[in-house]
């Protein structure tokens with residue numbers, strides 16, 4: 001059997017005296033949709049921050065595509081194909097929608113300053129491909145007509161879709177979404193669910209999700225990992241997790 005795309009063991013993160021993440025384990029196989037759930041403050045975003053190099057974990061191993069990456073800086077993790085969104089929208093708000101997608105790709109383009117200055121054929125090709133990818137993803141997330149509008153003039157739900165497009169133009173192998181449904185209305189959440197499913201089914205993407213919307217989580221996940229007060233509490237299919245008494249007590253019982 002092929003090895004998992006992402007394998008995390010014993011992940012631990014201390015902030016002074018606070019043990020925010022305590023021995024979390026996580027396995028994500030290719031083309032799976034895996035969700036991480038848990039009550040507020042359980043440590044979910046801290047796990048994301050450790051995985052994507054925003055925090056250096058205090059302990060634990062993160063193996064991504066067969067390579068240990070714990071402690072690598074964020075830009076190196078991103079170049080390896082692990083790309084995330086944030087709990088709160090983080091776009092270049094003054095830039096246009098399409099500029100947001102072009103800037104995202106520049107960090108990943110195989111060009112240097114000299115190639116840019118002299119506009120070498122390789123540079124022109126990369127630029128053309130970046131524009132094509134931007135156009136494709138704008139169409140895909142239904143934002144083509146807004147391509148030249150400043151990002152901050154988009155409605156909230158559109159900004160969230162632009163964030164996903166901004167991840168997708170970098171051609172990630174693992175897309176990590178931190179509460180993508182937060183602030184969306186039921187219609188937009190339904191569209192998001194469809195989009196996430198299509199990213200996996202049509203683009204072969206692997207997706208790791210933090211989400212509080214249980215209907216979305218239960219409806220879309222292949223596997224769910226539950227953490228509570230920084231510790232692993234349960235893991236399994238949606239049906240298994242839904243019936244787990246510890247989970248009901250710690251989390252689902254609250255809603």
Ligand SMILES: Nc1ncnc2c1ncn2[C@@H]1O[C@H](COP(=O)(O)OP(=O)(O)OP(=O)(O)O)[C@@H](O)[C@H]1O
Nearest residue numbers: 015018020038039040041042043044045046047087
């Ligand atoms: N940079 C930091 N410094 C100190 N404490 C932090 C830091 N980041 C997170 N924490 C603490 O770690 C714990 C876990 O927070 P985290 O944001 O990871 O939880 P979460 O499960 O994502 O919560 P939510 O669902 O509310 O977003 C909290 O007690 C939080 O206050």
